[in-house]
Amino acid sequence: MAPTATPQEFDPHAIDAYWTEVWDKEQSWVVDNKADAANSVYVLEMLPYTSGEPHVGHLKNYAVGDAIAHFMRRQGKRVLHPMGYDAFGLPAENHAIRTGKHPRVSTNESIASFREQFKQWGISIDWTREISTHEPSYYRWTQWIFLQLYKAGLAYRKRSAVNWCPKDATVLANEQVVDGRCERCGTLVESKNLEQWFLKITNYADRLLQDLAGLDWPPHVKTMQHNWIGRSEGAGVTFRCAEVDFDIRVFTTRPDTLFGVTFLAISPEHPELDRLIAGIPAEPAIREYANQARRESHAERVGDRAKTGIVTGRHAVHPLSGAKVPIVVADYVLMEYGTGAVMGVPAHDERDYEAAQALGFEIRQVIQSAVGSADELPFVAKGVTTSSGEFDGLESAEATRRIVAKLAELGAGEASTSYRLRDWLVSRQRYWGCPIPMVYCESCGLVPVPEDQLPVLLPDVEDYAPKGKSPLAAATDWVKTRCPQCGGRANRETDTMDTFVDSSWYYIRYCDPNNTQAPWSEQAVTTWMPVDQYIGGIEHAILHLLYSRFVCKALSDLGCLSVQEPFQRLFTQGMITRDGAKMSKSKGNVVSPRTIIDTYGVDTARCYVLFMGPPEVGADWSDEGVEGVYRFLRRLWRVAIDVAGSQNDVIGAVLDQAREDDLRREMHATIKKVTEDMSGGNFAFNTAIAALMKLNNSCIRAAQDGITRATLSEAVQTIASLLLPFAPHVACEAYHQLTGKRVWMQPWPVADEAWLHLDTVELALQINAKNRGKLVVASDAPDDAVKQAALDSDVVRAAQDGSTIRKVIVVPGRLVNVVVK
RNA sequence: GCCGGGAUGGCGGAAUAGGCAUACGCGGACGCCUCAAAAGCGUCUGUCCUUACGGACAUGCGGGUUCGAGUCCCGCUCCCGGCACCA
Numbered sequence: 001m002a003p004t005a006t007p008q009e010f011d012p013h014a015i016d017a018y019w020t021e022v023w024d025k026e027q028s029w030v031v032d033n034k035a036d037a038a039n040s041v042y043v044l045e046m047l048p049y050t051s052g053e054p055h056v057g058h059l060k061n062y063a064v065g066d067a068i069a070h071f072m073r074r075q076g077k078r079v080l081h082p083m084g085y086d087a088f089g090l091p092a093e094n095h096a097i098r099t100g101k102h103p104r105v106s107t108n109e110s111i112a113s114f115r116e117q118f119k120q121w122g123i124s125i126d127w128t129r130e131i132s133t134h135e136p137s138y139y140r141w142t143q144w145i146f147l148q149l150y151k152a153g154l155a156y157r158k159r160s161a162v163n164w165c166p167k168d169a170t171v172l173a174n175e176q177v178v179d180g181r182c183e184r185c186g187t188l189v190e191s192k193n194l195e196q197w198f199l200k201i202t203n204y205a206d207r208l209l210q211d212l213a214g215l216d217w218p219p220h221v222k223t224m225q226h227n228w229i230g231r232s233e234g235a236g237v238t239f240r241c242a243e244v245d246f247d248i249r250v251f252t253t254r255p256d257t258l259f260g261v262t263f264l265a266i267s268p269e270h271p272e273l274d275r276l277i278a279g280i281p282a283e284p285a286i287r288e289y290a291n292q293a294r295r296e297s298h299a300e301r302v303g304d305r306a307k308t309g310i311v312t313g314r315h316a317v318h319p320l321s322g323a324k325v326p327i328v329v330a331d332y333v334l335m336e337y338g339t340g341a342v343m344g345v346p347a348h349d350e351r352d353y354e355a356a357q358a359l360g361f362e363i364r365q366v367i368q369s370a371v372g373s374a375d376e377l378p379f380v381a382k383g384v385t386t387s388s389g390e391f392d393g394l395e396s397a398e399a400t401r402r403i404v405a406k407l408a409e410l411g412a413g414e415a416s417t418s419y420r421l422r423d424w425l426v427s428r429q430r431y432w433g434c435p436i437p438m439v440y441c442e443s444c445g446l447v448p449v450p451e452d453q454l455p456v457l458l459p460d461v462e463d464y465a466p467k468g469k470s471p472l473a474a475a476t477d478w479v480k481t482r483c484p485q486c487g488g489r490a491n492r493e494t495d496t497m498d499t500f501v502d503s504s505w506y507y508i509r510y511c512d513p514n515n516t517q518a519p520w521s522e523q524a525v526t527t528w529m530p531v532d533q534y535i536g537g538i539e540h541a542i543l544h545l546l547y548s549r550f551v552c553k554a555l556s557d558l559g560c561l562s563v564q565e566p567f568q569r570l571f572t573q574g575m576i577t578r579d580g581a582k583m584s585k586s587k588g589n590v591v592s593p594r595t596i597i598d599t600y601g602v603d604t605a606r607c608y609v610l611f612m613g614p615p616e617v618g619a620d621w622s623d624e625g626v627e628g629v630y631r632f633l634r635r636l637w638r639v640a641i642d643v644a645g646s647q648n649d650v651i652g653a654v655l656d657q658a659r660e661d662d663l664r665r666e667m668h669a670t671i672k673k674v675t676e677d678m679s680g681g682n683f684a685f686n687t688a689i690a691a692l693m694k695l696n697n698s699c700i701r702a703a704q705d706g707i708t709r710a711t712l713s714e715a716v717q718t719i720a721s722l723l724l725p726f727a728p729h730v731a732c733e734a735y736h737q738l739t740g741k742r743v744w745m746q747p748w749p750v751a752d753e754a755w756l757h758l759d760t761v762e763l764a765l766q767i768n769a770k771n772r773g774k775l776v777v778a779s780d781a782p783d784d785a786v787k788q789a790a791l792d793s794d795v796v797r798a799a800q801d802g803s804t805i806r807k808v809i810v811v812p813g814r815l816v817n818v819v820v821k
Numbered sequence: 822g823c824c825g826g827g828a829u830g831g832c833g834g835a836a837u838a839g840g841c842a843u844a845c846g847c848g849g850a851c852g853c854c855u856c857a858a859a860a861g862c863g864u865c866u867g868u869c870c871u872u873a874c875g876g877a878c879a880u881g882c883g884g885g886u887u888c889g890a891g892u893c894c895c896g897c898u899c900c901c902g903g904c905a906c907c908a
Binding site: 345 | 823
């Protein structure tokens with residue numbers, strides 16, 4: 001909308017187009033890296049995965065982030081607010097296979113669409129910092145980071161049981177298996193014994209857990225990471241099996257139950273199993289049992305089924321009691337957790353109880369709820385020890401301490417901590433990803449590609465369909481290379497990296513995205529990092545957010561980065577549903593941002609997704625609700641145009657000083673309300689917008705009843721000014737119509753306390769806490785005067801008749817309650 | 822089972838240092854404008870009783886504390902999310 005025109009009809013599309021062009025031309029949101037860390041704020045929304053088109057979830061994500069970015073800028077901050085694309089990975093590749101387009105082509109098309117729509121939405125992005133994870137200029141540094149981790153011993157190859165998705169024909173990280181199924185395609189995951197690349201995230205388990213305390217994150221996200229890391233404290237205990245010279249190590253969280261051990265159970269995958277069972281009568285049966293267990297998926301093994309096991313006939317010696325304890329192979333014992341062997345305490349563990357019943361082991365109670373009480377078994381709570389020799393009669397905590405000390409003294413155990421977290425499996429047998437910069441030399445073995453030879457470019461291949469080994473293996477010219485060490489014949493690593501490696505460091509690259517000499521400069525990173533406000537979906541609570549924290553800490557330890565945590569404050573937005581269901585093409589309930597914007601303009605769409613409810617909770621889409629927001633914006637625009645076009649000093653019917661004051665007072669109250677709703681980590685956009693609607697209604701009413709042009713204009717300007725974070729195009733237009741100025745360059749309005757103070761206040765007059773009328777008093781009236789005024793009121797006099805006044809409670813500014821009996 | 826979050830009109834939701842429950846929006850009713858409709862504008866809209874004035878009852882359920890409870894405490898029910906043969 002040209003600022004000189006005087007339009008008669010609200011035309012949001014013209015307004016959108018006009019201001020989009022202004023921002024684009026003037027580079028309104030570009031910031032440099034000057035060293036001004038104290039005044040610099042980094043606002044970041046999770047980068048979009050570019051497959052297909054943006055949906056309303058994206059709209060909400062960026063509407064939330066943009067509101068914060070605008071608000072911060074108006075507070076005088078330099079705001080880094082960049083954008084990029086998570087472009088490698090399985091979904092993009094699968095989409096490419098389905099459509100018959102090369103993933104590079106279809107991904108670039110998708111990126112173009114995202115970029116175009118983000119610009120249309122008017123998100124205040126510094127477009128000079130745009131990145132994409134599939135560009136060599138970016139993944140060169142992903143490879144560089146991999147090499148740093150490798151040199152530090154944090155990237156390694158290991159053969160082990162891994163999750164395999166038969167449909168996507170690749171291995172998966174533990175975090176990408178949900179309820180035993182592939183997170184992407186829902187296929188039941190199989191277990192395979194393969195050699196793969198891992199990142200040693202377990203080295204950081206404790207720090208990842210402890211440093212959660214210093215983060216300003218939603219508690220449930222912290223809890224999820226806490227649970228995922230799964231720290232348990234206990235003890236390692238050694239049971240010696242002299243028959244085959246084998247020290248069986250177990251981990252327990254309950255050393256106080258040690259005297260209740262009546263068997264030892266070891267996992268069918270235990271590496272010492274062969275040695276343990278060699279030559280015993282049960283050997284063939286156990287081998288069959290172990291094979292069977294290996295064939296089954298993890299989901300099947302942990303299903304709701306009876307405990308099984310095969311008794312070996314071998315025994316171990318209890319380290320404290322000296323008792324002979326039978327050893328059993330049982331598939332309920334997981335190799336992946338603890339030591340792959342557990343001590344069986346049937347009296348105090350439900351699983352052990354079940355196993356003992358099935359296999360006929362003794363059930364020996366060593367903990368009681370209180371001395372002498374008859375507890376039902378299994379009794380799993382803590383209590384007092386019994387039948388535990390010298391440790392009898394101790395509380396569980398004390399018994400634990402003493403038993404662990406005794407074990408340590410005998411060299412048969414020690415306090416120990418175990419984690420549920422596994423190392424991060426990062427290699428993928430797929431085409432569309434970042435190549436792992438390693439070569440296999442016939443004489444030198446595994447050799448990293450020298451940094452000055454990066455990037456290892458992803459070659460173009462004809463056939464990129466998944467085959468169970470990386471499609472890159474087919475690019476023989478690319479695979480065959482020379483060893484960087486000896487110059488001899490060597491082959492390149494053909495697996496690619498998990499997409500989550502790409503996105504584990506992108507927020508650092510934004511600080512210095514065009515640096516060709518290094519992944520980032522120290523200056524850029526100290527100016528911006530850490531991200532002050534991160535915004536994204538809850539689905540990344542564990543995956544992306546845990547991986548990023550790990551990579552950040554590792555880089556920091558390697559001296560590459562000066563921060564320990566990437567995201568200081570996190571906000572997770574709730575999902576928008578339609579008719580109570582997640583939007584999906586198959587259900588046909590998808591709301592397209594394009595359709596809404598074509599009908600109502602950008603600002604209605606942005607404002608509506610913020611007005612639906614608190615942004616952290618989910619909300620159901622309503623077409624009627626959208627109309628309501630559109631009406632608000634149109635009414636605002638109308639009153640702004642009317643005021644701007646009016647030559648009169650008074651607008652409306654009859655001037656009234658009280659009305660002037662009321663509107664001004666409401667204006668200042670609204671400034672206060674909106675500011676509070678957005679300050680200090682508040683994301684109460686829904687109530688902020690409600691307050692603006694209310695003030696707008698008051699303006700329209702005042703324009704009918706009679707008001708000076710000056711007062712009305714100031715109030716409408718204020719609405720426009722406060723609305724910038726939510727509806728930037730209409731806000732800029734309305735403000736410009738009234739003032740000729742650019743609202744984003746104006747400081748955020750400040751409420752004048754003098755206008756928030758009232759001379760008189762209306763109190764609720766209550767009798768026995770029930771509303772019985774109103775009482776108008778001077779706002780600075782002392783409590784005694786208020787009390788007297790209440791007693792003098794007709795309502796109280798009437799109530800007093802025949803009863804006595806017991807008490808009068810005055811709540812200044814609120815109410816007065818007369819208690820009668 | 823463990824951990825976290827929640828339940829308020831016909832609907833989305835406001836309101837927690839305990840102080841006038843239902844802001845704002847949607848939907849609905851009636852009216853104005855119109856030849857008419859749409860749009861727009863205005864008034865009303867928690868439930869029940871009452872012609873009215875007015876009153877009673879209402880924040881998932883049952884108790885409690887308090888002059889006063891959506892808000893605090895105790896005991897439940899249901900819903901959502903995470904983890905779960907993790908020893």
